[in-house]
Each structure stands twice: as C-alpha cells, then as structure tokens.
Amino acid sequence: MRNRRTAVGALTLLAPLTLAACGNGTTTGDGSGSVRTGPRVTGVHWNVDSVTVGGQRAEAPDGAHVVIGPEGAARGNFGCNSFTAETRTDGDTITVRRATTTAKGCAEDVQRFETAMSRAFSGELTAAVTGRTLTLTTRTGDSIALTSEPPAPLTGTTWTVTSLVSGSTASSLPAGTEKKAQLTFGEDGSVRGTLGCNRFRSTATVTGATITFGPAESTRMMCPDPRMKLERALRAVLDGRTTYRIDHRTLSLTAANGEGLGATAPEPGR
Known part of the structure; x- marks a missing residue:
C-alpha cells in the first residue's frame, strides 16, 4: 500500500x-x-x-x-x-x-x-x-x-535518473525533468534510453566495477532549457570510463572528473 x-x-x-x-x-x-x-x-x-x-x-x-x-x-x-x-x-x-x-x-x-x-x-x-x-x-x-529482495541487475533494468552528482554532493534534477531520463543496459554491450530530451544509443563495456561508454548516437530534438541542461550533464557522464555501484535498487555512475548520476530501478512487479 x-x-x-x-x-x-x-x-x-x-x-x-x-x-x-x-x-x-x-x-x-x-x-x-x-x-x-x-x-x-x-x-x-x-x-x-x-x-x-x-x-x-x-x-x-x-x-x-x-x-x-x-x-x-x-x-x-x-x-x-x-x-x-x-x-x-x-x-x-x-x-x-x-x-x-x-x-x-x-x-x-x-x-x-x-x-x-x-x-x-x-x-x-x-x-x-x-x-x-x-x-x-x-x-x-x-x-x-x-x-x-535481491539487488537489481545492471543489464535488463530500466534505470531512471534521479540525481546529478558533483564530487561528494548529490543534487536534485532540474525542475520539470523528473523521470525524463532513463538508461537500459543490454546483454549485448549496448546502452540506450533518453537523456531528458533526446533518445540515444551507445556501447557500454563492463569490466569489474567500471563501465566504458562509446560514442553515442542520438536524435536531434530541441526541448525546454531544463531538459537540455539535464541532457548536457548526462552526456558528459556517459562518455568514456566511469565507475559504477549498485546498492539494492540504486545505481551510481561516476566519471573520472567526479561528475556523476544516481538512478533507481522500479520496484519488483512494476
């Protein structure tokens, strides 16, 4: 309930x-x-x-x-x-x-x-x-x-971006962009989803606790400023090598410069 x-x-x-x-x-x-x-x-x-x-x-x-x-x-x-x-x-x-x-x-x-x-x-x-x-x-x-309840698997899960991270500080998403950005990792080494405005597809090579993202292909729509701001922040994170951690239904991705994101998996059965 x-x-x-x-x-x-x-x-x-x-x-x-x-x-x-x-x-x-x-x-x-x-x-x-x-x-x-x-x-x-x-x-x-x-x-x-x-x-x-x-x-x-x-x-x-x-x-x-x-x-x-x-x-x-x-x-x-x-x-x-x-x-x-x-x-x-x-x-x-x-x-x-x-x-x-x-x-x-x-x-x-x-x-x-x-x-x-x-x-x-x-x-x-x-x-x-x-x-x-x-x-x-x-x-x-x-x-x-x-x-x-086992932790959510990295692959096959629809991860909804819930926060942006800079160093040790996590911040809320820009107003109006909640639930607009999602990531799904495939078993074939792909990753796809939405960045807040545009849909994208890229490669994601998982090695231990790291994920290395390849060049992304995306649509080219223009959206309101808050959604474009979120998209720019996510593009910067989903580029090159990142470290990742899963804590139950929470995924953390952190780039080498300390910028990152937090995402959550849906509850089981939803």
Whole structure:
C-alpha cells in the first residue's frame, strides 16, 4: 500500500531496541564444546511484510525494510521514518546496542505501524530463516515477517535518473525533468534510453566495477532549457570510463572528473 509522507524532523535517539542482525553463517562457542550457528541475514535487503504485536497483525507500508551489514551496523525504514542501529548477535539471538530514527510526521496508519514495529524491535529477538523468508520473534511472541529482495541487475533494468552528482554532493534534477531520463543496459554491450530530451544509443563495456561508454548516437530534438541542461550533464557522464555501484535498487555512475548520476530501478512487479 502507499502512504503519504510529511515534514522531516531531526534525528532522535531511541531507547535500546532489538533489530534483525546476525552473522553470515556466524558460529559462536558457548563454553560447552558445542558451536551455535546463526542464520544468514547480513548483506541482505529484507523487505518487511508484516508485524504482529499482541496478536494483532499489521501489514507493512511500502518501503519498510531492514539491511544489516557484516559488522552488525543496521539501517532501514519503518515505512516513513528511517533508522540506523548497532547490533550484536549470539547464535540466533539478535540484540541492538544503539538506534536512531528520523522524526518525520507520518500518516496516521503508518504511524500506528511504526509504533507496532518499534515495540516488536524491543528486547531480544530470535531469528529464523526459511528460504527467502526471515522471521524475528520476541520473547513475548510478537513477530516481524520479512522477505529478502535481491539487488537489481545492471543489464535488463530500466534505470531512471534521479540525481546529478558533483564530487561528494548529490543534487536534485532540474525542475520539470523528473523521470525524463532513463538508461537500459543490454546483454549485448549496448546502452540506450533518453537523456531528458533526446533518445540515444551507445556501447557500454563492463569490466569489474567500471563501465566504458562509446560514442553515442542520438536524435536531434530541441526541448525546454531544463531538459537540455539535464541532457548536457548526462552526456558528459556517459562518455568514456566511469565507475559504477549498485546498492539494492540504486545505481551510481561516476566519471573520472567526479561528475556523476544516481538512478533507481522500479520496484519488483512494476
């Protein structure tokens, strides 16, 4: 379901919570000669499906997710507010040491879900992984159901340009150009799409973490100034060697001079 988001507030320090986090096949000795192995949950984008608190099940809003890094750093979104946390794992028991969350004003139904999820993320959680499903259960029986979602592939994905990058600074697209520029990489080493105004086609040679773009062929239409400004910026990036990185459904391309772009993939099934 889709939910409306409102104004953004400052980061707020939470009371200790318990979050999904455990080793990537981590083993832990307990002093008895046995070894406990935790389920693999790190390095995975887990979409939150639902939360059950006090016997009441609440379906998660779009965007609710949890990602746990290999060192135990967790980040995610409750459906409106995002959070970070430092987590600790002992076998299949997961505990958070510190957590912060943003303080956006959210739609009433989303706020109710966030309250329920915060309650479920308290105390100790037991993690159980079955296939692509992760279930986190509190000592009192409350639970969070999550499903893993693999990162979007570079090729075959329609990447919609969402930002321009200069050095370490990312900026929004010129007003009126949102969703006007898209890229699709082919298995045959081609790339095609729109630059904000004109359609283009070029070659894209992928080697490790680099993409080398060849000379582009494009149409020759004239468009309003904001769209032409976006097109000029994108042509400068999509020329020669760039580095790329995919973080779940986000693609980053950076040229040697530090200029770059950010793009996103559509949600699965859309």
